[in-house]
Amino acid sequence: MRVKSFFSKKTVALSLALASFAGLFSGCVGSDSDTKAPETIAITNVSYDPTRELYEQYNKLFAAYWKKEKGQDVTVTQSHGGSGKQARSVLEGNEADVVTLALEGDIDELRKAGLIEDGWVQELEKNSAPYTSTIVFLVRKGNPKGIKDWDDLVKPGVEVITPDPKSSGGARWNFLAAWAFFGKLTGATEETQKEQIKALYSNVTVLDSGARGSTTTFVENGQGDVLLAWENEAFLSLKEHPGDFEIITPSLSILAQPSVAVVDANAKKHGTEEVSKAYLAYLYSEEAQRLAGQNYYRPSNAAILKEFDTTFDLQIALVSIDGDFGGWEAATAKFFADGAIFDQIYKK
Amino acid sequence: MRVLGLRKAPSRRKGVIPGFGLCMGVTLSMLSLVVLIPLASVFLILKDFSLHEFWNVISDRQTVATYRVSLGCAFTAAAVNVLFGVLLAWVLTRYKFPGKRILDGLIELPFALPTAVAGIALTTLYSNKGWVGSLFERMGVKISYTTVGITIAMIFIGIPFVVRSIQPVLEKLDAQYEEAAAILGASRARTFFKVILPEILPAALTGFGLAFARSIGEYGSVVFIAGNIPYRTQITPLIIMNKLEQFNYPAATSIALVMIVFSFIVLFGIHVLSARVNKIAGGGAGG
């Protein structure tokens, strides 16, 4: 019984182990070398859930524009998910060139982390919000529960679907719109506002972690009587399921401004600053504004918005985050931080 | 003589079977690289966190409520699984019937089916508009988006652990044993409770522990079916996600740490238990 061995067992085993680990990491080096070639350029747009359809179309529009302008082929890699989750992934090292998120506050976290330069809000027109939206109600066909306005949502027996404001950008807009409405009622104090909000949230049967999750819960899985939804999301549901749902516009809602920004640190690293800036600036072009309108976002360009006056209820009274809540920083601290009003309403 | 140092010569058979150093080396270094170092890094996040803050986060009422939901549902699910696990293992080892091999093969399905797919399928099925959920709705029972739904998802992922823990023991258990008991006049039920149950109890406990530990942390299949209402249907992994989404890394890590410690305790208990069982069954593994 003689042992024939070319290598000692140690070498074999060690090299096996090392090789497998080396193999693991080899896939990643130099992966962005192909993006630096002059005739093609690649950028990554980290966005939130409801913009999938919009950016799918916009990327084609922009690619055509950029090809004409610079003769360069541009490919845009999209990433979608809950707004907060997406911001966090960029913070943790997901190298987005541009972010197009639901909340100014989410993008501002990236500024605080040093990824985006100060003053990004003023970088683009209209506070870097190329399109806006608002919060509406989506109800089932025929509106069986007779829901007309926010105060109908606190009635017993009405089941409300909305996402969790702790984790979802859209959910914060929902919460603030309701808060604003209850604040405008006669004789309202902060205490009555809290009580009403508490009653509203005790009617919530499923509190998904993201806006898309809520829509799926309401639309596909048939939960609840009313969905508090982004206006664009509500229209999309109507389009996907014609005849199943109705949109109810409340008497008062909030001007939701999804923000966009170039992630300066990443764009610099990838050498994509020029194209990234152009990518966002082109969102304000007439074609892009119209595209936003077709995807049920309210164009920030007033003239283009007028073209969609049959789609959108332009009469709705809108409060704004800066005007009525003192900006995101203050609103977050007051309502959504740990132990703040949203947590309080769930305490017994 | 019984136990010796980790890197020291193993036993009286010192040097006979080669490769202790090598195996231990590879095992420990891979374990460190993949599991231990990353896990230990969790503590680095907590370095600016005082003990007081740590305690506040993990003992917050809403967080404690998620432990209750997670542990309660996992416990119920594991208990249901032990019940049906014993039944299935019994049926699979003692009876012959058509389709037995298919049934046997299906047990591992929850391993093989991606958790997200399972979650989506279960939610659709058990929501009050789904095939099964609509039947229960008529009886006034809501499944999806309640703790019942969470428990069902956890039962789903826990089945193989229990069945596969008990099955080998039942297989080894000599049928003559039972026959002897029967001949001696013991009733079937008595035979089961007095002869068989004590034999499979340790394996059932192991299965229970594994299913329980797996269920506590389960995310993919539970997240779709959980309603995420604070104090009622919010599970611990979801509140970790919530803290993360607020960029509160120390808080998320603190709660994660509680889960890690808990998993470790459950698993360690299982290992001690099964080592003891092995010792009883085989006179001690390896001498």
Add this chain to the structure above:
Amino acid sequence: MKGKITRWVLVGLGVLFIALMLLLPLAAVLVYALRQGWATFLSAVTDTYAIKALQLTLLAAGITLAINTVFGLFAAWAITKFRFRGKQALTTLIDIPFSISPIVAGLVFIVVFGRIGWAYPLLEAWNIKIVFAVPGIVLATIFVTFPFVSRELIPLMQASGSDEETAAALMGARGLRIFRRVTLPHIKWGLLYGVILCTARALGEFGAVSVVSGHLRGKTNTLPLHVEILYSEFRLTAAFSVASVLVVIAVLILILRNIVEHKLKREERL
């Protein structure tokens, strides 16, 4: 007579439980996948992003398999053929990934390799990306399936004892040869069984991977992540179509496992 009734009641209960808990979800996936006909099904599964996701899933599972098998063999050998202090602790540590929440598993890699992690400056200097790139997905998959192979091997090798290996060693055989000639024949089906389970789990991992993926389309989306994306894109049928691909893979794996297990049992009987 009474025995027969008990027997059928028990079999019936078992079958009912499995049907309700396991078969029905499976059936639901397939029915939903095909409810809009084959054309929709085919276009969903042959979509560029779906194929890219499948490739990534297979790649991750392949690497995971290689690494976990190597680890499983070494760990099982170390644990079963020697005696040392702290064996219980070691086996527990190996099993940890098994019961750790996938979310936590993903998070630990973020706190090591992410922008907030301690290894980030190092990676940055070498221009290596781990999380939000393919290596991170592979790492998370390895982590989650780490104990699968060793868990299958340890009881098997424990049961067969180490007498044969000792004898072989005393006759002068060296480690690798002992392993190949003495140990491997005993454990080969068990090893295969572990490998199959590990593959199944690696193909389907969702939670941990979703934390480290970044959801970059066509780049870091695995097939289970792609299912979730389709699901939240209102493309329910497409989601179930892609899911059904995963279901078919899972069923194939189970059939394979069944065959292996029968071989394993036959061998045990010999």
